[in-house]
Amino acid sequence: MNRILATATSEFRIAFRNRWVSIATGMMVLFALVLAAAGSAPTGDVGVDRLSVTVASLTSLAVYLVPLLALLMSFDAVAGEVERGTLPLLLTYPVSRLQILLGKLLAHLAILGLAVTLGYGTAALVAVWSDPEAVNGFGALWRLIWSSVLLGATFLGTGYALSALARRPSGAAGLAIALWLVAVVLYDLALLALIVTDGGGAFTTQALPVALLANPADAFRVFNLSAAQAVAAAGGLGGAAGAIPLWQSAASLFFWPLAAIALAAAAFRRVTP
């Protein structure tokens, strides 16, 4: 455990010096503020408090931003060590490769947790300031924060795996961007296209819930929207959230980080310095 903490301390320091902490936090706060300002119109008639509406908007934002931040922080994790030539020496120390990965994960998760807490927190402050009823939405906000951290862990782990597979930072960066495009953007577009052609048939009722749970980003969105019973307030694929039991999307949220770390550990084990 001490070795994991020591690695995490160094990684956090490096990320701080490389401005990752301020970039991640600044980005989340900025986008959250824009959403809070833009989302101030549709209140009153919906029958829910202001913060719950903000959380629904923040969910859509987090689906894009959290995986992006996680991949940006993680693509260099193994490939960067290989390129700098620091890996051979590190691997002669009495520390396992899994401990190294967990140390990096801990540091990156701390940064991500800080960024989303400050970002969402800012939006929540704006909501509470304009609508005192909004304090009822704190449960939804807390759920959004920890599920964002889990979503981040999934993409951090996948980023480490890509970093170990590519072995060069430039290659790893390309793979990370490709993964983000496919998992967060193209996957949903493809599902929407299938729903349209299917016209409410077997795909929409049978395969769609499975497809949504199979993608960590969609599982995150479905979980937060159905937990907040804000399905009605969300359009698009989020509308399908009602068809999926809460425990299933929660299970998907917890399963993916473990799978991603296992994948990263397997990929890292194959790296010969």
Add this chain to the structure above:
Amino acid sequence: MTPTLTISRLTKRFQSVEALKSVSLTLEPGRRAALLGHNGAGKSTMMKIVLGLIPFDSGEVSVCGTAPGSPAARAQVAYLPENAAFHPALTGEEQLRHYLALRGENPRQAIELLARVGLGHAARRRIGTYSKGMRQRVGLAQTLIGRPRLLVLDEPTSGLDPVSRRDFYDLLDGLAAEGTAILLSSHVLTEVEARTDRILILSGGELVAEGTLADLRARAALPVAFSVRAAPGHSAALAATFPEGAQGGDGLVRLCCAQSEKLPLLARIAALGNAVIDLDVIPPSLEDIYSHFSRRDGQ
């Protein structure tokens, strides 16, 4: 005494290239061995196998009684890679604190370790601002953590100035006196001559010679060169006495003979009396001995 490092019939192939061919060696506690060889002779490959960084094809390797790269072996082995590299965003002190924590030692020793390698003044500066020699010293400092039983040093003195090199070998002497076995590679023959107990020469993946410098000198049996200068007016007489010698310009004659004929030849030169005004005996240099053993087939 149980050897700290035992390698027997070690063979390593990279695709079609045989990087190491049936190499065997043992290293006892407190002994310092220097590994010499051309680039590509297999020095770094052998070190990486000893450290457990890369697998090997056949043979046996035992490090401190266990398999190379096992947690027990890694806890007792310290390594200095060629061109030691560290994250440029960390300071020397932070980097060493990290390494200390990974070895389960108290991170507070960082400053003291840096002071031992002469980096106390730069401990709080980022490694990105360090020179190559300073980075090499950070590398040295991390090998001093704990009490390693085996030190593996890949070209440890590259980038160090002569004074730092001497300090470095003094550090090694201290560690060896405490029982640490040291395996180091080097290109600089003159410096390993005085500061190591044994020299190992690798060539094309084979261990072609092993022993003290005196052993190797005797085994190579390289000819001794003589440079004889004639007194004015005696050049012709000198040349006539030694027709086998090579004539230099200004009355200088160069002669070569086997080690066993050295004294008889000296007697013949002395017999010339006043005809000779100067004489130099040139033993085979370290470079000559090294290239004698490490020359590859057909060269």
